[in-house]
Amino acid sequence: MFRLFSTHLQLIALVCFSISLTTLPRLTAQDAVADPPAENTENAAGDDQPAKDLDLESPAVDPGQEDLDEAAILRFDAKSTRELQAVERLLQSAIKKGLSGENAAFSKKMLGSVLLQKSQQLIAAMGQARGNQPLELRDEALRTLEQALANDPALVEAYLLVARLNLLPGGDKTAISEATTKAIEILKDTPVERSAALMLRALTWGPGEEKKRMDDLNAAIKDDPKNLEALRARAALRLQDDDISGAIEDMEQVLAEDPTNQQVAQAVVEKLAELERVDDALKLLSKALEAKPSEGLYRLRAILYRMQLKEDEALADLNKALAMQPKDPISLLQRAEISVARNELQAAKDDLRAAERIAPAVAAAEQAIIVRYMIAFQEGRMADAINEIKTLIDRDPSSDRYKLQLANLYIQDERPRQAIEVLSTMLDRDPTNVSVLRSRADAYLAVGEHDKAIADYERALKVAGDNADEFDLSGILNNLAWVLATSPKDGVRDGKRAVELGERAVELTESKEPHILSTLAAAYAETGDFEKARQWSTKAVELGKEQDHNQTDQLEEELESYKANKPWREKQETEENAVPILSPDDLIDT
Numbered sequence: 103m104f105r106l107f108s109t110h111l112q113l114i115a116l117v118c119f120s121i122s123l124t125t126l127p128r129l130t131a132q133d134a135v136a137d138p139p140a141e142n143t144e145n146a147a148g149d150d151q152p153a154k155d156l157d158l159e160s161p162a163v164d165p166g167q168e169d170l171d172e173a174a175i176l177r178f179d180a181k182s183t184r185e186l187q188a189v190e191r192l193l194q195s196a197i198k199k200g201l202s203g204e205n206a207a208f209s210k211k212m213l214g215s216v217l218l219q220k221s222q223q224l225i226a227a228m229g230q231a232r233g234n235q236p237l238e239l240r241d242e243a244l245r246t247l248e249q250a251l252a253n254d255p256a257l258v259e260a261y262l263l264v265a266r267l268n269l270l271p272g273g274d275k276t277a278i279s280e281a282t283t284k285a286i287e288i289l290k291d292t293p294v295e296r297s298a299a300l301m302l303r304a305l306t307w308g309p310g311e312e313k314k315r316m317d318d319l320n321a322a323i324k325d326d327p328k329n330l331e332a333l334r335a336r337a338a339l340r341l342q343d344d345d346i347s348g349a350i351e352d353m354e355q356v357l358a359e360d361p362t363n364q365q366v367a368q369a370v371v372e373k374l375a376e377l378e379r380v381d382d383a384l385k386l387l388s389k390a391l392e393a394k395p396s397e398g399l400y401r402l403r404a405i406l407y408r409m410q411l412k413e414d415e416a417l418a419d420l421n422k423a424l425a426m427q428p429k430d431p432i433s434l435l436q437r438a439e440i441s442v443a444r445n446e447l448q449a450a451k452d453d454l455r456a457a458e459r460i461a462p463a464v465a466a467a468e469q470a471i472i473v474r475y476m477i478a479f480q481e482g483r484m485a486d487a488i489n490e491i492k493t494l495i496d497r498d499p500s501s502d503r504y505k506l507q508l509a510n511l512y513i514q515d516e517r518p519r520q521a522i523e524v525l526s527t528m529l530d531r532d533p534t535n536v537s538v539l540r541s542r543a544d545a546y547l548a549v550g551e552h553d554k555a556i557a558d559y560e561r562a563l564k565v566a567g568d569n570a571d572e573f574d575l576s577g578i579l580n581n582l583a584w585v586l587a588t589s590p591k592d593g594v595r596d597g598k599r600a601v602e603l604g605e606r607a608v609e610l611t612e613s614k615e616p617h618i619l620s621t622l623a624a625a626y627a628e629t630g631d632f633e634k635a636r637q638w639s640t641k642a643v644e645l646g647k648e649q650d651h652n653q654t655d656q657l658e659e660e661l662e663s664y665k666a667n668k669p670w671r672e673k674q675e676t677e678e679n680a681v682p683i684l685s686p687d688d689l690i691d692t
Contacts, residue, residue, distance in 0.1 A: 164205050166196030177212060183223055190216050214254025221246040221263060240267055258295075261285040265302045278306045297326035304335060315339060330356050341373045349373075350386055357390040371402060380406055397423040401433050413440050431457035431464045435473060442476040450477055468494065484515040485683045502528055502535065509541050516679040518548035536562045536573050544581065548676040552589045556582065570610055579607035580618045587624040588672045597628030616646035620657055627669040635664040 164170070173192035180189050193213040201209050224243040228236045244267055250260045264281040268274050282303035289296035300322035307315040316339055322332040337352035353370045374383035387403045390396075400423035407416035417440050423433040434457035441450035454473050458465045475490035488511050494504045505528055512521035525542040528535060543558035559582035566573040583603035586596045604622035611618050623638035639661040646654040660670050 164196075164199075164201045166199035166201045166209070167205065169193070169196035169199065170201060170205060170209055173209075173212065177216065180216070183220070186216055186220050186223075190220070210253040214250045214257050214260070217246050217250035217253065218257060218260050218263075221250065221260070225263070225267070237272065240270060243267060255284075256288055258285050258288045258299075261288070262299060262302065265299075269302075269305060275306045275308070279303055282306070293325035297322040297329045297332065300325065301329060301332045301335070304332070312339065312343075327355075328359055330359055337370060341370070341377075344377075346374070346377065346379060346382065350382055353386055354389060357386070358393060371406065375406065375409060380409055395422075395426070397427040397430055397433065400426070401430070401436065404433075404436060408436075408440070413443065416440060429460045431461045432469075434460070435464070435467070435469045438473045439469070439476070442473065442480060445480065447477055447480055468497075479511075484511060485681075487511055488515065488683055502532070502538070506537060506541060509538075509545070513541070513545055513548060516676050518545040518676050519678055521545040522549070533561075534565045536566045536578075539565070540574070540578050540581075543578075547581070547585060550673050552585050552591055552594045552673075555585055556594065559585075576607045576610040576615070576618065579603045579610070580615075580621050583607065583625055584621045584672075587621065587628040588670050590671045590673045595628055597625060597630075600625035600628055613641070614645070616642045616649060616651045616657060617653060619645065620653075620660055623660065623664065624670045627664050632664050632667045636661065639664050 169192045173189050173196060176185065176192065177189045180186050190213065193209050193216065196209055197206070197213070221243045224239050224246065228239045228243075231239055244264060247260045247264050247267075250257055251264075254260075261281040261284045265278045265285070268278045268281075282299050285299040286296055286303065289299055300318045304315045304318035304322065307318070316336070319332050319336040319339065322329050323336065326332075333352045333356045337349040337356070340346075340349040340352065349370060371383040371387065374380065374386070384403065384406050387399055387406065391399050391403070400419045404416040404419035404423070407413070407419065417437065420433050420437045420440070423430060424437070427433070434453040438450040438453035438457070441447070441453065450473065454470065454477075457470065464470050471490050471493055475487050475494075478484075478486035478490060488508065491504055491508045491511060495501060495508060498504070505524055509521040509524045512518065512524065522542060522545045525538050525545065528538045529542065532538070539558045539562035543555045543562065546552070546555035546558065559578055562573075562578050563575075563582070566575055566578065568575075570576070580603075583600040585594070586603070587600035589595050601622070604618070604625040607618050608615075608622050613619065619638050619642035623635045623642060626632070626638065627635035639657070643654065643657045643661055645651070646657045651657070663670050
């Protein structure tokens with residue numbers, strides 16, 4: 103039956119053909135060498151018994167045998183799409199013509215294998231496709247895999263490919279669950295491979311099915327304790343369930359296997375930081391760094407140290423990161439920020455310029471803009487600082503943080519009315535923002551609109567309640583008490599209320615702030631109790647001198663007024679700064 107083209111192909115063909123030989127009757131050696139018996143002839147020993155007939159009739163050949171044999175030979179070297187299609191056609195033809203027994207089973211196994219390989223080629227082509235072609239190729243690959251599994255239901259690789267293709271956008275999660283479940287059943291004796299299948303199935307469970315996801319992840323990790331993908335997924339699920347200790351345990355295992363996996367470390371560190379578990383995050387990073395030092399992990403730990411205001415430790419880690427990778431622009435920018443905070447402006451400028459030389463695109467990064475803003479602010483270049491913050495706002499118009507910074511810059515640059523405009527826009531969207539209410543009240547004070555300032559302070563206090571930890575409650579109390587005690591407008595002042603607010607502010611600051619002691623003194627003076635006014639004012643002056651306070655001169659003037667039994671009056675009326683703000687193109691080089 104075989105068409106043999108070489109000794110090599112003869113051997114391959116014989117291997118494949120051995121399946122069909124299993125249907126032949128087994129012959130003994132004696133039978134194989136005996137002469138064929140003649141009809142009605144006696145045996146050689148002269149025995150009277152007639153010789154037994156041997157049935158040497160050739161076995162029946164399946165109608166599709168020739169196509170199957172040819173397919174088996176071609177399959178050995180088939181790699182291209184055309185060659186695989188040729189094998190597929192021959193197998194389909196053999197099955198259609200008719201195969202029996204092991205030939206039928208063998209043909210289906212081979213066809214399943216060919217279709218699996220064909221689907222793999224389609225999947226590989228998806229990476230080079232454009233437009234709608236990837237989706238069309240995905241659908242064709244899925245149809246091909248369906249045919250492969252119809253021919254060989256035990257083809258585990260096909261089930262896993264079905265699952266992975268359906269993980270793509272628009273995929274069928276039910277199909278993923280069904281395919282992975284089949285694969286899990288087939289892989290019962292191969293735990294590492296089954297672990298990967300369990301991980302795939304875990305991805306299919308949606309909201310409300312967290313227990314099923316956790317069960318699959320636990321099973322996957324039991325089968326393969328080094329399945330990093332399953333460990334990462336379980337850590338994320340544990341974080342979601344507030345099982346912080348469990349999540350840290352999983353992440354420690356991941357980092358033990360892959361100490362340089364900064365993405366994993368960063369994900370869990372960010373979550374821990376969000377949950378205010380910075381100490382836990384630091385321990386996790388320190389263990390990772392013990393296993394294998396990495397500039398990225400040093401940089402990440404430096405950020406955590408900065409969150410804890412541990413600038414020395416942060417600087418030490420950034421120096422280590424830069425020792426390992428001197429051309430790391432992110433570490434340079436981090437170190438520049440620390441230098442600005444320490445008023446080491448030249449060092450900050452050097453790091454900023456180095457980062458921008460290494461990666462020019464860094465100049466447009468948010469962190470670089472913030473460093474430039476901080477340098478400009480420290481150097482008193484308010485117009486430049488304002489322009490840098492405006493750049494950040496243009497990128498993210500919804501950022502209240504940057505808008506609030508812009509308003510405060512306007513106030514410091516003696517542009518309070520521009521600040522009021524920015525703050526009013528923010529309050530239109532969120533009327534209960536305490537920080538914005540306080541800032542607009544300060545701006546109203548600066549332009550002498552005391553009634554409006556008092557209204558904003560009162561609203562801020564109402565929203566803040568007793569939450570001194572989240573809000574600068576002492577600052578709001580102090581400023582409101584000050585205007586109620588010192589406003590030149592008779593209808594605005596309220597000495598009794600000012601004393602109440604001032605005492606609370608003093609209590610919150612533990613009598614350690616000279617200007618807040620001064621406010622309480624002004625409040626008592628407004629009520630006519632000049633003895634207490636002089637007592638608190640004297641404490642304010644003494645503390646101011648001790649701290650070298652920048653308002654010590656005014657504190658002394660206030661005390662002299664109270665010694666003369668005169669209340670203090672103050673009306674700020676800032677003249678709007680008329681100097682135009684330069685455009686970003688005119689910024690001074692820092």
